[in-house]
Amino acid sequence: MHVLPYLVAAYIFLAGCYGLATSRNLIHAVGCLAVCQSATYVLLLAVGYRDGATAPVFSDLKPGSRPVVDPVVQALTLTDIVVGATVTAMLLALVLQIAKRHGTVDPDELRELRG
Protein backbone atom coordinates (compact mmCIF):
# COMPACT_ATOMS: atom_id res chain seq x y z
CA MET A 1 0.00 0.00 0.00
CA HIS A 2 1.66 3.17 -1.14
CA VAL A 3 -0.96 5.58 0.18
CA LEU A 4 -1.30 4.09 3.66
CA PRO A 5 0.75 6.81 5.47
CA TYR A 6 -1.41 9.55 3.94
CA LEU A 7 -4.54 7.73 5.04
CA VAL A 8 -3.09 7.36 8.54
CA ALA A 9 -2.56 11.13 8.63
CA ALA A 10 -6.15 11.68 7.52
CA TYR A 11 -7.39 9.24 10.19
CA ILE A 12 -5.42 10.97 12.97
CA PHE A 13 -6.76 14.34 11.86
CA LEU A 14 -10.37 13.12 11.83
CA ALA A 15 -9.98 11.40 15.18
CA GLY A 16 -8.76 14.70 16.62
CA CYS A 17 -11.71 16.55 15.07
CA TYR A 18 -14.16 14.04 16.53
CA GLY A 19 -12.59 14.52 19.95
CA LEU A 20 -12.78 18.31 19.62
CA ALA A 21 -16.45 18.28 18.65
CA THR A 22 -17.56 15.89 21.37
CA SER A 23 -15.25 17.14 24.11
CA ARG A 24 -16.74 17.72 27.56
CA ASN A 25 -13.56 19.15 29.01
CA LEU A 26 -11.45 22.01 27.70
CA ILE A 27 -8.17 20.36 28.68
CA HIS A 28 -9.26 17.31 26.71
CA ALA A 29 -10.12 19.63 23.80
CA VAL A 30 -6.61 21.12 23.87
CA GLY A 31 -5.25 17.57 23.75
CA CYS A 32 -7.48 16.81 20.76
CA LEU A 33 -6.15 19.86 18.96
CA ALA A 34 -2.64 18.51 19.55
CA VAL A 35 -3.79 15.20 18.01
CA CYS A 36 -5.11 17.08 14.95
CA GLN A 37 -1.79 18.81 14.65
CA SER A 38 0.19 15.59 14.91
CA ALA A 39 -1.62 14.46 11.75
CA THR A 40 0.34 17.15 9.93
CA TYR A 41 3.63 15.73 11.24
CA VAL A 42 2.74 12.31 9.84
CA LEU A 43 1.65 13.82 6.52
CA LEU A 44 4.78 15.98 6.15
CA LEU A 45 7.19 13.18 7.02
CA ALA A 46 5.32 10.76 4.73
CA VAL A 47 5.58 13.22 1.85
CA GLY A 48 9.32 13.53 2.38
CA TYR A 49 10.11 9.83 2.75
CA ARG A 50 12.20 8.07 0.13
CA ASP A 51 12.69 4.29 0.00
CA GLY A 52 15.96 3.11 1.53
CA ALA A 53 17.00 6.66 2.46
CA THR A 54 18.65 7.93 5.61
CA ALA A 55 18.62 11.21 7.56
CA PRO A 56 19.83 14.29 5.65
CA VAL A 57 22.79 14.84 7.98
CA PHE A 58 26.24 14.57 6.43
CA SER A 59 28.47 14.66 9.50
CA ASP A 60 29.04 10.89 9.22
CA LEU A 61 27.76 10.27 5.72
CA LYS A 62 29.63 10.83 2.46
CA PRO A 63 27.47 13.13 0.30
CA GLY A 64 26.02 11.19 -2.59
CA SER A 65 26.76 7.76 -1.14
CA ARG A 66 23.15 7.15 -0.07
CA PRO A 67 19.82 8.74 -0.85
CA VAL A 68 18.49 11.01 1.90
CA VAL A 69 14.93 11.88 2.83
CA ASP A 70 13.56 15.33 2.00
CA PRO A 71 15.03 17.86 4.48
CA VAL A 72 12.56 20.60 3.59
CA VAL A 73 9.55 18.80 5.05
CA GLN A 74 11.60 17.81 8.09
CA ALA A 75 12.35 21.46 8.74
CA LEU A 76 8.66 22.23 8.26
CA THR A 77 7.80 19.53 10.81
CA LEU A 78 10.18 21.13 13.30
CA THR A 79 8.43 24.46 12.80
CA ASP A 80 5.12 22.70 13.18
CA ILE A 81 6.10 21.10 16.50
CA VAL A 82 7.36 24.38 17.94
CA VAL A 83 4.22 26.26 16.91
CA GLY A 84 2.07 23.38 18.23
CA ALA A 85 3.78 23.44 21.63
CA THR A 86 3.41 27.20 22.00
CA VAL A 87 -0.24 27.13 20.95
CA THR A 88 -0.89 24.36 23.45
CA ALA A 89 0.77 26.36 26.23
CA MET A 90 -1.26 29.44 25.32
CA LEU A 91 -4.55 27.50 25.23
CA LEU A 92 -3.83 25.80 28.55
CA ALA A 93 -3.22 29.23 30.09
CA LEU A 94 -6.61 30.33 28.74
CA VAL A 95 -8.25 27.19 30.15
CA LEU A 96 -6.69 27.91 33.51
CA GLN A 97 -8.20 31.39 33.56
CA ILE A 98 -11.59 30.05 32.41
CA ALA A 99 -11.55 27.48 35.18
CA LYS A 100 -10.79 30.22 37.72
CA ARG A 101 -13.34 32.74 36.50
CA HIS A 102 -16.21 30.40 35.65
CA GLY A 103 -15.52 27.46 37.90
CA THR A 104 -15.96 24.93 35.09
CA VAL A 105 -14.00 23.51 32.16
CA ASP A 106 -17.01 22.01 30.39
CA PRO A 107 -17.49 23.96 27.14
CA ASP A 108 -21.24 23.22 27.19
CA GLU A 109 -21.61 25.09 30.48
CA LEU A 110 -19.82 28.15 29.13
CA ARG A 111 -22.81 29.44 27.20
CA GLU A 112 -23.42 32.93 28.44
CA LEU A 113 -20.85 35.66 28.47
CA ARG A 114 -19.94 37.15 31.78
CA GLY A 115 -18.36 40.52 32.32
Next chain:
Amino acid sequence: MSRRLRLWLLAVGGAGVTALLVAAGLDLPSFGGPSHPYGDRAVRASLARHTANTIASVNFDQRAYDTLGEMGILFAAVLGCVVLLRQARDEHRAEPEPAEVARPVRRYALIVLPVALVTGIYVVAHGQLSPGGGFQGGVVAATALHLLYLGADYRALERVRPIGLFEASDALAVCAYLVLGLTGVLAGTAFLANTLLPYGTFNTLASGGIVPLLNAAVGVEVASAVVVLLAGFLDQAVEIEEQQGS
Protein backbone atom coordinates in the same frame (compact mmCIF):
# COMPACT_ATOMS: atom_id res chain seq x y z
CA MET B 1 -27.29 23.23 19.46
CA SER B 2 -28.29 19.86 20.80
CA ARG B 3 -25.72 17.11 21.14
CA ARG B 4 -27.48 14.93 18.55
CA LEU B 5 -27.58 17.67 15.95
CA ARG B 6 -23.95 18.46 16.57
CA LEU B 7 -22.94 14.84 16.02
CA TRP B 8 -24.93 14.72 12.79
CA LEU B 9 -23.27 17.89 11.56
CA LEU B 10 -19.90 16.43 12.49
CA ALA B 11 -20.69 13.20 10.62
CA VAL B 12 -21.68 15.06 7.45
CA GLY B 13 -18.67 17.36 7.57
CA GLY B 14 -16.35 14.50 8.52
CA ALA B 15 -17.58 12.39 5.61
CA GLY B 16 -16.92 15.27 3.21
CA VAL B 17 -13.44 15.93 4.59
CA THR B 18 -12.64 12.19 4.55
CA ALA B 19 -13.64 11.94 0.89
CA LEU B 20 -11.49 14.93 -0.01
CA LEU B 21 -8.50 13.73 2.02
CA VAL B 22 -8.64 10.23 0.53
CA ALA B 23 -8.98 11.64 -2.99
CA ALA B 24 -6.01 13.93 -2.33
CA GLY B 25 -3.98 11.09 -0.78
CA LEU B 26 -4.56 8.85 -3.79
CA ASP B 27 -3.38 11.64 -6.06
CA LEU B 28 -0.18 12.46 -4.15
CA PRO B 29 3.14 11.11 -5.44
CA SER B 30 3.39 7.57 -4.11
CA PHE B 31 4.95 7.09 -0.65
CA GLY B 32 8.72 6.56 -0.70
CA GLY B 33 9.05 7.64 -4.33
CA PRO B 34 12.37 8.87 -5.73
CA SER B 35 11.24 12.34 -6.86
CA HIS B 36 12.03 15.05 -4.30
CA PRO B 37 13.08 18.09 -6.34
CA TYR B 38 13.08 20.56 -3.43
CA GLY B 39 14.88 18.16 -1.14
CA ASP B 40 17.62 17.53 -3.69
CA ARG B 41 18.14 21.26 -4.20
CA ALA B 42 18.13 21.92 -0.45
CA VAL B 43 20.82 19.25 0.04
CA ARG B 44 22.95 20.74 -2.75
CA ALA B 45 22.63 24.27 -1.33
CA SER B 46 23.45 23.03 2.16
CA LEU B 47 26.59 21.20 0.99
CA ALA B 48 27.67 24.25 -1.03
CA ARG B 49 27.55 26.28 2.19
CA HIS B 50 29.42 23.65 4.26
CA THR B 51 26.49 22.88 6.57
CA ALA B 52 26.50 19.17 7.41
CA ASN B 53 22.99 19.13 8.91
CA THR B 54 20.75 19.98 5.98
CA ILE B 55 17.78 20.67 8.24
CA ALA B 56 19.74 23.36 10.10
CA SER B 57 20.68 24.81 6.74
CA VAL B 58 17.02 24.88 5.66
CA ASN B 59 15.93 26.45 8.95
CA PHE B 60 18.66 29.02 9.48
CA ASP B 61 19.91 29.73 5.98
CA GLN B 62 17.54 28.90 3.15
CA ARG B 63 14.37 29.60 5.13
CA ALA B 64 15.86 31.81 7.86
CA TYR B 65 13.13 34.37 7.25
CA ASP B 66 10.43 31.81 8.12
CA THR B 67 12.28 30.90 11.28
CA LEU B 68 12.10 34.58 12.23
CA GLY B 69 8.32 34.30 11.98
CA GLU B 70 8.39 31.14 14.05
CA MET B 71 10.42 32.92 16.73
CA GLY B 72 7.86 35.70 16.60
CA ILE B 73 5.07 33.19 17.27
CA LEU B 74 7.02 31.69 20.17
CA PHE B 75 7.73 35.12 21.62
CA ALA B 76 4.11 36.21 21.26
CA ALA B 77 2.87 33.01 22.89
CA VAL B 78 5.22 33.48 25.84
CA LEU B 79 4.08 37.08 26.17
CA GLY B 80 0.45 35.95 26.07
CA CYS B 81 1.03 33.29 28.72
CA VAL B 82 2.84 35.73 31.00
CA VAL B 83 -0.12 38.11 30.72
CA LEU B 84 -2.73 35.38 31.17
CA LEU B 85 -0.97 33.72 34.10
CA ARG B 86 -0.18 36.87 36.07
CA GLN B 87 -1.29 37.24 39.62
CA ALA B 88 -4.83 38.63 39.64
CA ARG B 89 -6.08 41.25 42.08
CA ASP B 90 -8.06 38.75 44.15
CA GLU B 91 -5.15 36.36 44.51
CA HIS B 92 -2.17 36.30 46.78
CA ARG B 93 1.15 34.58 46.79
CA ALA B 94 1.74 31.86 49.36
CA GLU B 95 5.28 30.92 50.25
CA PRO B 96 5.72 27.32 49.08
CA GLU B 97 6.44 24.86 51.86
CA PRO B 98 9.79 23.09 51.80
CA ALA B 99 9.01 19.58 50.63
CA GLU B 100 10.55 16.30 51.68
CA VAL B 101 12.11 14.53 48.67
CA ALA B 102 12.92 10.83 48.61
CA ARG B 103 16.70 10.40 48.78
CA PRO B 104 17.08 8.38 45.55
CA VAL B 105 15.03 10.98 43.64
CA ARG B 106 17.15 13.80 45.01
CA ARG B 107 20.41 12.00 44.26
CA TYR B 108 19.34 11.06 40.74
CA ALA B 109 18.01 14.53 39.92
CA LEU B 110 21.15 16.27 41.14
CA ILE B 111 23.42 13.89 39.20
CA VAL B 112 21.41 14.19 35.99
CA LEU B 113 20.94 17.97 36.18
CA PRO B 114 24.46 19.00 35.04
CA VAL B 115 24.55 16.19 32.48
CA ALA B 116 21.23 17.33 30.98
CA LEU B 117 22.33 20.97 30.98
CA VAL B 118 25.57 20.17 29.16
CA THR B 119 23.67 17.92 26.74
CA GLY B 120 21.32 20.80 25.94
CA ILE B 121 24.20 23.19 25.28
CA TYR B 122 25.96 20.51 23.22
CA VAL B 123 22.86 19.96 21.08
CA VAL B 124 22.54 23.71 20.46
CA ALA B 125 26.23 24.13 19.65
CA HIS B 126 26.30 21.18 17.23
CA GLY B 127 23.05 22.14 15.50
CA GLN B 128 24.79 22.69 12.16
CA LEU B 129 26.59 19.33 12.33
CA SER B 130 24.34 16.70 13.86
CA PRO B 131 20.62 16.25 14.42
CA GLY B 132 19.37 18.87 16.83
CA GLY B 133 19.78 22.61 16.99
CA GLY B 134 18.51 25.60 18.85
CA PHE B 135 14.93 24.46 19.26
CA GLN B 136 15.69 20.97 20.55
CA GLY B 137 18.73 21.92 22.63
CA GLY B 138 16.92 24.88 24.17
CA VAL B 139 14.15 22.63 25.42
CA VAL B 140 16.67 20.12 26.86
CA ALA B 141 18.61 22.84 28.68
CA ALA B 142 15.45 24.43 30.09
CA THR B 143 14.12 21.07 31.24
CA ALA B 144 17.42 20.38 32.99
CA LEU B 145 16.90 23.35 35.29
CA HIS B 146 13.55 21.97 36.35
CA LEU B 147 15.16 18.81 37.67
CA LEU B 148 15.97 21.03 40.64
CA TYR B 149 12.25 21.24 41.35
CA LEU B 150 12.05 17.44 41.42
CA GLY B 151 15.30 16.96 43.31
CA ALA B 152 15.01 19.77 45.84
CA ASP B 153 11.97 22.02 46.04
CA TYR B 154 10.33 25.00 44.41
CA ARG B 155 12.30 27.58 46.33
CA ALA B 156 15.58 26.08 45.12
CA LEU B 157 14.31 26.31 41.56
CA GLU B 158 13.27 29.93 42.07
CA ARG B 159 16.76 30.80 43.29
CA VAL B 160 18.48 29.58 40.10
CA ARG B 161 15.79 31.01 37.86
CA PRO B 162 15.31 34.77 38.22
CA ILE B 163 12.32 35.21 35.91
CA GLY B 164 13.09 38.80 34.97
CA LEU B 165 16.48 37.73 33.65
CA PHE B 166 14.99 34.97 31.53
CA GLU B 167 12.29 37.26 30.15
CA ALA B 168 14.98 39.76 29.18
CA SER B 169 17.17 37.11 27.57
CA ASP B 170 14.16 35.84 25.62
CA ALA B 171 13.61 39.30 24.16
CA LEU B 172 17.34 39.86 23.62
CA ALA B 173 17.64 36.57 21.70
CA VAL B 174 14.86 37.62 19.32
CA CYS B 175 16.61 40.98 18.88
CA ALA B 176 19.92 39.19 18.26
CA TYR B 177 18.30 37.18 15.48
CA LEU B 178 16.96 40.40 13.91
CA VAL B 179 20.30 42.19 14.25
CA LEU B 180 22.13 39.24 12.69
CA GLY B 181 19.70 39.47 9.79
CA LEU B 182 20.19 43.21 9.49
CA THR B 183 23.98 42.92 9.37
CA GLY B 184 23.42 41.30 5.98
CA VAL B 185 21.51 44.38 4.83
CA LEU B 186 24.19 46.73 6.18
CA ALA B 187 26.89 44.73 4.41
CA GLY B 188 25.10 45.25 1.13
CA THR B 189 23.41 41.86 0.68
CA ALA B 190 19.91 40.77 1.66
CA PHE B 191 18.16 40.40 5.04
CA LEU B 192 19.29 37.15 6.72
CA ALA B 193 21.38 36.21 3.67
CA ASN B 194 24.19 33.84 4.58
CA THR B 195 26.94 35.60 2.67
CA LEU B 196 28.75 37.61 5.32
CA LEU B 197 30.78 35.06 7.22
CA PRO B 198 33.17 32.52 5.71
CA TYR B 199 31.60 29.08 5.36
CA GLY B 200 34.50 27.39 7.17
CA THR B 201 35.64 23.80 6.96
CA PHE B 202 32.89 21.26 6.36
CA ASN B 203 31.88 19.31 9.48
CA THR B 204 33.57 21.54 12.06
CA LEU B 205 31.93 23.68 14.74
CA ALA B 206 32.61 26.94 12.93
CA SER B 207 31.14 25.87 9.60
CA GLY B 208 28.01 27.11 7.88
CA GLY B 209 28.57 30.88 8.05
CA ILE B 210 25.73 32.54 9.94
CA VAL B 211 23.96 29.24 10.78
CA PRO B 212 25.66 28.58 14.18
CA LEU B 213 24.99 32.15 15.31
CA LEU B 214 21.29 32.06 14.42
CA ASN B 215 21.15 28.62 15.99
CA ALA B 216 22.58 29.97 19.23
CA ALA B 217 20.11 32.87 19.24
CA VAL B 218 17.22 30.44 18.79
CA GLY B 219 18.64 28.15 21.49
CA VAL B 220 18.76 31.00 24.03
CA GLU B 221 15.26 32.12 23.05
CA VAL B 222 13.72 28.66 23.32
CA ALA B 223 15.45 27.89 26.62
CA SER B 224 14.28 31.19 28.14
CA ALA B 225 10.81 30.80 26.66
CA VAL B 226 10.37 27.32 28.16
CA VAL B 227 11.65 28.49 31.54
CA VAL B 228 9.28 31.48 31.55
CA LEU B 229 6.31 29.39 30.37
CA LEU B 230 6.86 26.66 32.96
CA ALA B 231 7.42 29.32 35.62
CA GLY B 232 4.00 30.78 34.80
CA PHE B 233 2.27 27.43 35.14
CA LEU B 234 4.26 26.34 38.20
CA ASP B 235 3.52 29.65 39.93
CA GLN B 236 -0.18 29.02 39.38
CA ALA B 237 0.11 25.51 40.76
CA VAL B 238 2.43 26.14 43.69
CA GLU B 239 2.35 29.75 44.78
CA ILE B 240 -0.70 31.69 43.66
CA GLU B 241 -3.81 31.08 45.71
CA GLU B 242 -7.23 32.62 45.70
CA GLN B 243 -7.91 35.09 48.45
CA GLN B 244 -9.90 33.49 51.23
CA GLY B 245 -13.35 34.96 51.76
CA SER B 246 -13.21 37.47 48.89
